[in-house]
Amino acid sequence: MHWIDWTIVAAYIIWIVWDGIRLSRGTDRIEGYFLASRTLPWWAVGLSVMATQMSAITLVGTTGQGFADGIRFVQFYFGLPLAMVILSLTVVPFFHRAKVYTAYEFLERRFDPKTRSLTSLLFLLSRGMSCGVIIAAPAVILSVILGWNLTLTVLAIGVPTVFYTMKGGVQAVTWTDVKQMVIIVCGLFAAVAVLIYGLPDEVGLGSAMHVAGSVGKLQALDFRFDLTEQYTFWSGMIGGLFLMLSYFGCDQSQVQRYLTAKSIDQARHSLLMSAYWKIPLQAGILLTGVLVFVFFLFRPVPMLFNPVDAETGATARSAEYQALEQEFDLAEAARADAALAMARSRAAGTPDATRQAAREAFVTSAAAVADVRARAGALVQEAKGSDGSYNDANYVFPTFVTEYMPVGLVGLLIAAIFAAAMSSIAAELNSLSTATVIDFYRRYAKPEASDAHYLFVSKLATAFWGAFACLVAMFAAGLGPLIEVVNRFGSFFYGSILGVFILALGFRSATGTGAFVGLIGGMAAVGLASTLTDVAFLWLNVVGAVAVTVIGLAVSAVTRTRT
Amino acid sequence: MASTDADAPAPDAGSNLAPAYVRVLVVEVIVLLALYWFSRHFA
Numbered sequence: 001m002h003w004i005d006w007t008i009v010a011a012y013i014i015w016i017v018w019d020g021i022r023l024s025r026g027t028d029r030i031e032g033y034f035l036a037s038r039t040l041p042w043w044a045v046g047l048s049v050m051a052t053q054m055s056a057i058t059l060v061g062t063t064g065q066g067f068a069d070g071i072r073f074v075q076f077y078f079g080l081p082l083a084m085v086i087l088s089l090t091v092v093p094f095f096h097r098a099k100v101y102t103a104y105e106f107l108e109r110r111f112d113p114k115t116r117s118l119t120s121l122l123f124l125l126s127r128g129m130s131c132g133v134i135i136a137a138p139a140v141i142l143s144v145i146l147g148w149n150l151t152l153t154v155l156a157i158g159v160p161t162v163f164y165t166m167k168g169g170v171q172a173v174t175w176t177d178v179k180q181m182v183i184i185v186c187g188l189f190a191a192v193a194v195l196i197y198g199l200p201d202e203v204g205l206g207s208a209m210h211v212a213g214s215v216g217k218l219q220a221l222d223f224r225f226d227l228t229e230q231y232t233f234w235s236g237m238i239g240g241l242f243l244m245l246s247y248f249g250c251d252q253s254q255v256q257r258y259l260t261a262k263s264i265d266q267a268r269h270s271l272l273m274s275a276y277w278k279i280p281l282q283a284g285i286l287l288t289g290v291l292v293f294v295f296f297l298f299r300p301v302p303m304l305f306n307p308v309d310a311e312t313g314a315t316a317r318s319a320e321y322q323a324l325e326q327e328f329d330l331a332e333a334a335r336a337d338a339a340l341a342m343a344r345s346r347a348a349g350t351p352d353a354t355r356q357a358a359r360e361a362f363v364t365s366a367a368a369v370a371d372v373r374a375r376a377g378a379l380v381q382e383a384k385g386s387d388g389s390y391n392d393a394n395y396v397f398p399t400f401v402t403e404y405m406p407v408g409l410v411g412l413l414i415a416a417i418f419a420a421a422m423s424s425i426a427a428e429l430n431s432l433s434t435a436t437v438i439d440f441y442r443r444y445a446k447p448e449a450s451d452a453h454y455l456f457v458s459k460l461a462t463a464f465w466g467a468f469a470c471l472v473a474m475f476a477a478g479l480g481p482l483i484e485v486v487n488r489f490g491s492f493f494y495g496s497i498l499g500v501f502i503l504a505l506g507f508r509s510a511t512g513t514g515a516f517v518g519l520i521g522g523m524a525a526v527g528l529a530s531t532l533t534d535v536a537f538l539w540l541n542v543v544g545a546v547a548v549t550v551i552g553l554a555v556s557a558v559t560r561t562r563t
Numbered sequence: 564m565a566s567t568d569a570d571a572p573a574p575d576a577g578s579n580l581a582p583a584y585v586r587v588l589v590v591e592v593i594v595l596l597a598l599y600w601f602s603r604h605f606a
Contacts, residue, residue: 074598081591085584213605220598268580275587279594 001146001402001410008411012183012418013160019179020164020172020426030454033169034101034434035260040174042266046273048177048427049248049257050281051184053274056138056421057394059184062282064393066289067296070217074283075231076538079241083248084275088268090505091249096264101438103255103501110504112512113443118519119500120439122493123252124432128465131428132472137394138421139473142414144308145398154473161422162466165429166459170260173426180419187416188288190409191401195291198404200298200340207343208294214342214359215366217290220283228534239538242545243491246498248274252431292400297339299404303328303373305395309380316383324379328372335365425469433461492530495541496522499548503556507549511556518552525551 027033065073091103100106104123108116139153164172199208212218222232229235248254248271261267303325304310313321338361345358373392381390401413437458446453499522503510525547526540535543 078591078595081587085587088580088584209605216606218602218605220602221595265580269583272580272583272587276590279591283598 001414002407004407005411005414008408009414009418012411012415013156016176016180016419016422017160017164020168020176023172023175024168027169027171028451028455030451030458032171033455033458034256034430034438036169036171036174038260039262040171040260040266042261042269043273044174044178045257045261045267045270047181048174048423049254049270049274050277051177051181051420051423052253052257052427053247053278053424054181054184054281054420055134055424056417057134059188059285059417059420060138060141060397061391061394062285063289063292063397064391064395066217066286067293067396068289068393070212071220071283071286071290072222072231074220074279074286075222075233075236076240077244077279077282078233078236079238080244080278081275083241083244084271086245087249088271091255091501092258092267092271093264094505095255095259096261096267101256101259102252102435103250104252104435104439107500107504107515108443111510111515115500115512115515115519116439117443118516119250119497120252120435122497124435126493127251127253127428127432128468129472131425131432131465131469132476134421134424134428135469135473136476138417141394141398142417144306145395145402146414151474154470157418157421158425158466158470158473161425162429162463162470165426166462166466169458170256170430173430174257174260176426177423180423183412183419184416187413187419188285190412191397191405192288192291194405194409195288195295195400198295200343202340202347203294203298203343204347207346208291210346211297211339211342211362212290212294214363217293227539228536230536230538235536235538239536239541242495242498242541243538246494246541246545250497250501251494252435253428256431256434257427289397292396294339295400295404296396297336301332302399303376304380305392305399307395309384309390309392312383313376313380317379320379321376324372324376328369328376331365331368331372335362335369338362338365429462429465429469432465433458436461436465491537491540492526493523493544495544495546496526496548497544498541499545499552502545502549503552507553507556509556509560510552511559513559514552514554514556515548517555518548518550521551522548 029037031037062073095103095106098106098109100109102120104116104120107119135154135158139150139157142148143150143153164176196205199205203211209218222229223234224232225234226232227235258267258270261270302310304313338358342355342358342362345355350358377390377392384390398417401410405413437454441457441461442449442454496519500515500519503515503518522544526544529535529543530537530540
């Protein structure tokens, strides 16, 4: 990386830490530290909500997904707008009027301490682990692509974030989120500009889209009702609705964002910002990945983008890997010719039959390249055995950034990846600290203490969770499959926690014992559904929420009868 | 602890975000239709 890019990345980190500390005013009281004294405007909260949801792996992984699989992942977000409307009408006024610090605090008022403690504990366990993964995922990719030391990369992301979050509390988190969101969007626009500018003269943007579309990369909607298919219109609309209701309505890392808003309506507007912008933004990121696909049709690309995996294949299965590389070079050259021929035939307005023949030639050649790449991937996975996960698509966008972006913009894009990671981590650390102090320390250990004392403990809790996340990141980085385990762990209880809130807000007859037993039963139901069936994970959120509601109501009816 | 009426929030008087909610859902339908057109056009 050029020294100018290094300077930009270093300047970004120094500026964001300085800014976070500068914005720590008003954090000498616990309400200021955790809720910014409920004074923040809707647009800042809305941007913070979006920045929290978009981690570095969203940015890098989603562009990779666009490259490999097209834009159909956008269906994952289809339930989000309706979820935001439902939450604005239901939980937002409840939480704001109840003057709670955490979503789980509300459950004690409605049910009992054990339901509050269990849901909060589940949040702490899963978010603590996922915070580590959020640091680990970009750290692994950046260390591989840029040749940085992995431990130093983890610390470069983690330590500055812990520092400004600890010092400035939610004020620092929100206002730095706003700026980081701007950096991310600017970085994406810069990448798109370079991608379009870098297309061959004969290939305009329209032709590029037709080329990508011919191999299904622009197929956004899949209306099949197949419960085993990960991303369909229905899994996004229904499963995604339940997931988004749970994530934005019951997960402290998001609830805390809109608890800082000036009023109930400002909180609602902050959620509606995501409702308007999330799908277009995700579609834009996926389309960036599709543009990378088209861009790389006309450039020499490696067979595998992860250089460590390529090295593993080349070392462990040298002869087979070399043969595949030769086959790949030929297939890739044929695909480039076919893509150019297809674009030219469209531009020249040739007869339909000629255009169709050019299109079919490109589709065949693209399938040949994909086939060689898949065989190379299988070979590497065999060579690695059970030692690590395999996801070459995550390395596509960083490869494009480091090899094809001009000096200066490389630094901006790396800063954007840092920004995406840091904005999510900061919000999570802040919410982990809040749940630890409010739901456990103040509730069980020291109910009556001064604000200064709680503030001191809150900063210690932030530092603790930061250190925990960095340790998990270093551990997870060496154990690839752990990342997937942690991601799946979240889907085990998201729907179930939503079920508890449905009982709390929707059914006056629900009791604390009913909610508690329902929560355990719901998680067991999700565990059974995921091990005994092939149901796609989005549907597990529906299973969890429905199971908790049904079991909770049944147990409530029984316990009420007994008392 | 059972729920009490005191826990329930008062009706949200003074707030009329109904048009905003409708707008959100209308925009989503437009975005979905645009994605559908996009998929078909470049298929």
